[in-house]
Amino acid sequence: MTARLEISTDRFLRNIDAVTARIAPGELMMVTKDDAYGHGLEWAVPAALSAGVRWFGSYDVASALGIRGLSPDARVFAWATSAAEDVAEAILADVDLGVGTSDYLRRVIDTAGRLGRRARVHLKIDTGLHRNGIRPEEWPGAVAVARRAEEAGLLRVAGVWSHLAEASDAEDDRAQGEFLSAVDVLRAAGGTPRQLHLTASAASWWRSELRGTLSRIGAFCYGVRSADGPELDGIRPVAALRADIVDVRDGRARIDIGALDGLPSNLVGASIGDRRSHIIRVERTWTEISAGEDERPGQTVTVFGADGVSATDLAERIDTVGEEILTRLSPLIERRYD
Numbered sequence: 001m002t003a004r005l006e007i008s009t010d011r012f013l014r015n016i017d018a019v020t021a022r023i024a025p026g027e028l029m030m031v032t033k034d035d036a037y038g039h040g041l042e043w044a045v046p047a048a049l050s051a052g053v054r055w056f057g058s059y060d061v062a063s064a065l066g067i068r069g070l071s072p073d074a075r076v077f078a079w080a081t082s083a084a085e086d087v088a089e090a091i092l093a094d095v096d097l098g099v100g101t102s103d104y105l106r107r108v109i110d111t112a113g114r115l116g117r118r119a120r121v122h123l124k125i126d127t128g129l130h131r132n133g134i135r136p137e138e139w140p141g142a143v144a145v146a147r148r149a150e151e152a153g154l155l156r157v158a159g160v161w162s163h164l165a166e167a168s169d170a171e172d173d174r175a176q177g178e179f180l181s182a183v184d185v186l187r188a189a190g191g192t193p194r195q196l197h198l199t200a201s202a203a204s205w206w207r208s209e210l211r212g213t214l215s216r217i218g219a220f221c222y223g224v225r226s227a228d229g230p231e232l233d234g235i236r237p238v239a240a241l242r243a244d245i246v247d248v249r250d251g252r253a254r255i256d257i258g259a260l261d262g263l264p265s266n267l268v269g270a271s272i273g274d275r276r277s278h279i280i281r282v283e284r285t286w287t288e289i290s291a292g293e294d295e296r297p298g299q300t301v302t303v304f305g306a307d308g309v310s311a312t313d314l315a316e317r318i319d320t321v322g323e324e325i326l327t328r329l330s331p332l333i334e335r336r337y338d
Helices: 009-023 035-036 041-050 061-068 084-092 101-116 139-151 170-189 200-205 309-319 322-327
Strands: 004-006 027-030 055-058 073-076 096-099 121-124 157-160 195-197 214-217 241-249 252-255 277-282 287-290 298-304 334-337
Touching: 009 027, 009 041, 009 200, 027 139, 035 041, 035 322, 041 061, 041 195, 055 061, 061 084, 084 096, 084 101, 084 121, 096 101, 096 157, 101 121, 101 139, 101 157, 121 139, 121 200, 139 157, 139 170, 157 170, 195 214, 252 298, 298 309, 309 322
Parallel strands: 004 334, 027 055, 027 214, 055 073, 073 096, 096 121, 121 157, 157 195
Antiparallel strands: 004 241, 241 252, 241 298, 252 287, 277 287
16 A cells, blocks of 8 residues: 555644644643544654643543553543543553543542542533533532542542533633633632643634633644634644555546545545545545546655645535544554654
8 A cells, every 4th residue: 555644743843832822821731532633642742742742631541541651751631431440540650530420530539549549630510511521510519529539638639621512602601601610619618720621622722711721732733623614823734645646547547545544435526635636436445536647657646735635624525524534544554754
């Protein structure tokens, strides 16, 4: 297979600089879900560390442990509700845990007690999205449980967090009000959360008044703009998907990548590269595109990248997001870093 994902470390570092400047004085928590959005965790973490990133966000404990293996000193946050054995590994590896239910809170406390170690948690308040999170009416009781565990040396409530729906400014304003009320309840009970994080990529970028001490940003660091969103100052795609032409005939060329490699078969008709070519059909191991008179076997075709069609441009064609175009690419496609 000639298909490869060419990844620019310099562009990645410049994106991080643009993001950190935008959200200052708050701090970046760089999200690394799905193997750093398909770019490769083992590349992304050391590169981000070199740019001064101190916080990493991971969906599950397994990925958080991968980050910990790459950096013994960074703060790592895993937000998925996890089984007791995973919780134990996280506590032993000094991973911060996102806690969004009272049951999970008790599981973390029980596990910390068995280990004789203090767990570090961020309590999640449900601000209306209903994507996990302790309901407001249950929040005071959960806070009381967490504070007792803190006083017993089993827990450290390091932060409060939530997700925004980002459906409208008014809805997000209401969510922020719920969030700040929850923080007040925790502080009134004697808690001292140092990390407050409510916003992900888009809200962190556009609505400074919603940011807390941390902003959870993934896509923008990798140069992936929001679907139906504008281009962002200082942010460009980090990765370019390229493949070689293997055959040309009758104004059509075949390139060496197909549906089994992760290219969505419903991209038929989509423009690629510099928009002079478009996809005609996607088969299992190859894709047919329109070709000019000068196209020859062995020439390289850019499917998406910084100079032309982006992953998000392709995603908008099939009503999805740029992250999906990247993360569904097969791990067998070579990642080339420069």
